Amino acid sequence: MSKPVIVALDFADDFECIEFLSQFPKDTDLFVKIGLEMFCQFGYPFVRSLRNRGYKIFLDLKLHDIPNTVRRTCEMIAKWDVQMLTVHGSGGSEMIAAAKKGLEGSNTNLLAVTQLTSLGQSELSEELMIPQKSQDYVTHLAKLAFDNGADGVISSALEVPMIKEVTDESFLCVTPGIRPKTAQVGDQKCVATPKEARELGSDAIVVGRPITQSEDGFSAYKNICQEWNK
Numbered sequence: 365m366s367k368p369v370i371v372a373l374d375f376a377d378d379f380e381c382i383e384f385l386s387q388f389p390k391d392t393d394l395f396v397k398i399g400l401e402m403f404c405q406f407g408y409p410f411v412r413s414l415r416n417r418g419y420k421i422f423l424d425l426k427l428h429d430i431p432n433t434v435r436r437t438c439e440m441i442a443k444w445d446v447q448m449l450t451v452h453g454s455g456g457s458e459m460i461a462a463a464k465k466g467l468e469g470s471n472t473n474l475l476a477v478t479q480l481t482s483l484g485q486s487e488l489s490e491e492l493m494i495p496q497k498s499q500d501y502v503t504h505l506a507k508l509a510f511d512n513g514a515d516g517v518i519s520s521a522l523e524v525p526m527i528k529e530v531t532d533e534s535f536l537c538v539t540p541g542i543r544p545k546t547a548q549v550g551d552q553k554c555v556a557t558p559k560e561a562r563e564l565g566s567d568a569i570v571v572g573r574p575i576t577q578s579e580d581g582f583s584a585y586k587n588i589c590q591e592w593n594k
């Protein structure tokens with residue numbers, strides 16, 4: 365099975381989103397990411413409607429709360445038949461384990477966010493006062509997630525080899541911050557091309573604006589899939 369290109373549906377309204385999706389032929393095996401922006405506006409009915417179209421869903425809610433609240437939230441999401449869900453790894457061991465417990469019996473992969481790809485070393489040390497080097501912090505959070513039952517992490521592609529080394533080959537590394545050579549980097553600090561991500565061992569890539577803001581979203585998607593799965 366080819367590894368997925370997950371399309372991040374970060375749209376301001378559902379009409380724009382549905383219009384974007386209408387470019388894709390019905391038989392496209394689409395894997396989409398629903399993030400906070402769309403979920404806050406359209407909630408579960410939107411998730412269900414995309415699932416009913418046969419799309420695979422990465423529900424990117426980046427949960428971060430006390431373990432009890434996260435577990436109860438995950439128990440609810442476990443009924444939604446989504447393929448991936450995110451929590452923040454920095455929520456700690458108990459919170460990660462509680463999320464996994466909440467998802468018990470479902471097919472939802474639990475992914476922990478390590479360090480956001482929009483944060484560089486200076487934000488980490490100067491703003492968040494985290495003394496570790498960024499790479500050490502990421503591998504530490506990845507190991508914490510692994511040890512507490514997560515199925516994988518969200519990280520930069522550049523960090524995948526280190527993460528696989530401290531966890532396991534089967535531990536999923538899902539990587540945003542993907543930019544084909546011709547695309548604008550924008551607010552992302554840690555970027556890689558689809559080819560680089562593949563060579564570094566990513567299990568799936570998350571791509572938003574290079575596809576959703578393109579004149580021809582379907583072609584952009586196909587080109588990225590081609591480079592990724594070569």
Ligand SMILES: O=C(O)c1cc(=O)[nH]c(=O)n1[C@@H]1O[C@H](COP(=O)(O)O)[C@@H](O)[C@H]1O
Pocket residue numbers: 372374397399424450477479480481482518519540541542552570571572573574
């Ligand atoms: O959890 C994520 O998906 C995520 C984590 C992270 O560290 N960086 C990151 O960019 N993302 C998401 O990945 C997507 C990237 O979108 P583009 O930068 O438009 O390709 C957005 O939906 C982000 O919310």
